[in-house]
Amino acid sequence: MNLPTTAAGVHATLANAFNTGDVNTVLSMYDFNGIIVPEPGKAVSGRASFEEAIQAILSIKGKMEIKTVYCLQTGDIAVGRSEWNITDGEEVKVTAKGIEVMKQQEDGSWKVLIDHAFGALENLVA
Template sequence: MPDSRPQDAHRNFEDAFNSGDIEALFALYAVDARLVSDSGRVVIGHDAIREELVGLFAIKGRMTVQTLSAVQAGDIAMLRAEWRLDGLGPDDQPVAVSGKTSEVVLRQPDGQWLYLIDNPHGSE
């Protein structure tokens, strides 16, 4: 069943990542979405976002996402969250990364909320 609350995008991201389903993760982004990389560069579209996020899957671990706020105006919402990823890197050494996000999500005709702008460190 499609999501009805903007903050469900956070749960969906967490679930897709933790299940290891990279295709489900990329399906959470609108076709013309923007993602702010760790370096601050803005990447546009599914192919560029895939390239940027695929490194997350190199960390074998578990992500948690906690929504801090959700402000909705019609079919658009601004979200903020805290996230943390704990796991093992490609060298099997412990890795812990975290951030505070700022995102814009867009409600689709089927009710699902997709990321339009995703800035994983936008609230820091």
């Protein structure tokens, strides 16, 4: 399992792990004390909820691509903005714009503390 050693590497590592079905790497990239928003309006936390959200995304057949729009870091905290999609050939299964808060771990790797997968959508109402 190769976890990212830079905050800017989190998106690429996540996409690669999803595309290879590497559930363990995906799960290891999250801080379960944080929050994941697997669908608009549904924020969850805790290991069981994270696992359920990850399994739901992994069940979507296709290729995940994550484009890093920006990644701003100060010390051991970073915020990223992403544009991501899952496609199957020409068919777009999911497309969204996300916001992620990441925290550097003691071993130098980075974990996602808050993953708002749809947090940058224009019509999102909190």
